[in-house]
Amino acid sequence: MIRRNASRILTKFSIGNSLNVSSGRCSSSQTRFLHNDPNSDLVLSDVQKKTIYALSTPVGKAGVAVIRVSGPDALEVWKNVVKNNSKQLIEPEPWKMQRCKIVHPERNEALDDALAVFFKSPKSFTTEDVLELHIHSGRAIISSVLAALSALPFCRLAEPGEFTRRAFNGGRLDLTQVEGLKDLIEAETESQRRIALQAAGGASRAGFEHLRSEIIHCLAMVEALIDFGEGEDLEEGVFEEARTKAIQLNKAIRGHLEDGRRGEIIRSGLRLAIFGPPNAGKSSLLNFLAQREAAIVTSVPGTTRDILELSLDIGGLPLIVADTAGLRTTDDLVESIGIERARNMVQGSNVALCVLSLSEIYDTTTSSVHIPPSIKELITTETCFLLNKSDLLTTPPLEEQIRKALGQNAWIVSLESGQGTLEFLRAFEDMLKQRYDADGDQGASVPLVTHARHRAHLISASQFIDSFLQYPSEDIVLGAEELRYAAQSVGKIGGLIDVEDILDAVFRDFCIGK
The missing domain is CATH 1.20.120.430 (tRNA modification GTPase MnmE domain 2)
Incomplete structure (x- = not known):
């Protein structure tokens, strides 16, 4: 509100100081100034320049770049920079793409062979007159066209989000649509x-x-x-x-x-914490999910001492995957700090995946599962389990036996040999989609x-x-x-x-x- 009032005051101050107060009338140059006349000799401030322009496509070499112009003088921009067959195109046909040449308004030098389209107010994105210049996306071409637009005294470079803000101010969008x-x-x-x-x-x-x-x-x-x-x-x-x-x-x-904050979580990304005792295969799992060597893997317990995060797309869901330090009792100061961070990460995550070595937690004589005491306090009813190193057992248990002890979200794999990994990944994706109602069905509710x-x-x-x-x-x-x-x-x-x-x-x- 303060910014708006300041803009109003500055505009009035500038106009008021350009008037011929003694005569009570405006001179011809002052009249041109008040109407944003492009032929005026007076320099307009940025507040008074109502027509904006900017590159709307990413910078870099490509087939086409789009420069957008919006404001009351968009048609004047057309008249100054758009020509066809060496003739000026005075009145464009709205909403129709036309082949043309982009020229410098002062030197009349051809800058590029392009396409131009004029959107007449209010049938445009901003609800104002809008001009789009579709030019070749080369750094020199883009720079020359932007420089040509900057030479027009009634235009200025747009601020971040200004086109969308004008669409909001014009009633085209509300804030939820802008977001x-x-x-x-x-x-x-x-x-x-x-x-x-x-x-x-x-x-x-x-x-x-x-x-x-x-x-x-x-x-x-x-x-x-x-x-x-x-x-x-x-x-x-x-x-x-x-x-x-x-x-x-x-x-x-x-x-x-x-x-369950489903909309916010999907928009910002689900936080998945991989945790478990040392040397169970947590870093190997991260590398498998990332399909590259993202984490160092050795047979030495305590190799991972701090949290390593990666952003991944799993089943169309955005995941921020954190590989944490192995949970155990240790006198090493650095490792103990990493373990404390790991505990906090697990408690603050949306999804917790506990990785255990099957040969260490499964008793073949009693067919029972024993969870290490160091991680018991982090286990909840929502915790998922991945029992790794199934290749080390001559006769690994059936997944049905494991699920009776740990719940439905438990899988047996060997990250070393790849056995069961694809089945785990498919089931894990299905679990996430079901939990966050993101299976893509037409009947699925979209979070408000x-x-x-x-x-x-x-x-x-x-x-x-x-x-x-x-x-x-x-x-x-x-x-x-x-x-x-x-x-x-x-x-x-x-x-x-x-x-x-x-x-x-x-x-x-x-x-x-x-």
Whole structure:
């Protein structure tokens, strides 16, 4: 808000100081200045330059690079830099790609043979006039075209995320769609792409807007009761109906909150901790998952002393896999620090995979399994088990025997010979997809909450609804205020309530051309 007010003040100050105060009129050059006339001799500040440009594709050698221009003077950019057969193209046909030459506006020098398309407001991404220049993606070509645009006095280089922010300001997107668009650009796995695409397409917007409209409807009933009262103007039971609706709303909100943070976890990546006693094959498992020698593997216990992390795509799910130090009692100071870090990593992970040496924990005479005392305290009902080194046993047990002792998520493999590894990987992928409901079926529910910001506002809304339900009918005015706060909390998720610091945080991490 302060930044917006400062921009308004600076704009007024600059315009006011360019006017001919004594005569009360504007000179011709001052008139051109006020209308952002490209022929004006006066230099506009960045605040006054409303037309922005930027490279919208990654830097580097490729077939095509796209430079995007947006703002009230996008058509002037076309007139200055786009030509065809040595003739200027005065009026472009909107939404139609045209072959042209990009020229320097001052030297009239041809810079590239290109394609250009003009999007007329409001049917564009930003809701403003937009020009896209599709040029060859060479470093020298891109630099020369950007330099040509910088020579236009009414254009400036866009700030990171400014195109998307203009789309937000124009009503093309709400904040959930902006976040979804950013997540879609950064998506590295299939599950991340699927969730981000839903948000960018407006599914989250519709979900949150439905919650907000239902709260407002509930508030409207309460406000009507305050204004008219039950009797001749309103039928009986309006307050009880509002309470019933509020209870249902709160149940729906809590259902979204009690989703195991599935959306946030998939968006940021599941944290998988590999743990177990020394020399059980934890680093070998990491190398198998990464399909490369990511960790040092030796027969010496205690080789891994610190946490080694890798980002992997397993079954379309993003995993941050951590190989931890072997858990045992030791007097080595460095190793003991690594063991403590390993314990903390396991306790803070989304998925814990315990790797054990089958020959050391399985008693062939009694057909029983013995968990080492050093790791027992880290075992939970959600822990997965991988029993390695099955090749060292002449007659390894059946997996059904092991699962009776350790649970369904237990597998027998030999990472040395590869026996059982592919079966383990397929079963492990299926377990993760089932646990996080990311199997890609069309009927699978898409999580509504994908950012911590969404969760915080929904928690606030739920608390306000709880407060409303505590008020008796005699305090209905106070109850209505709680519902109003609840509606505002949900509205903040989509940006309906203008909070400047939230907007800055959302847009600042975008690339410049977006």
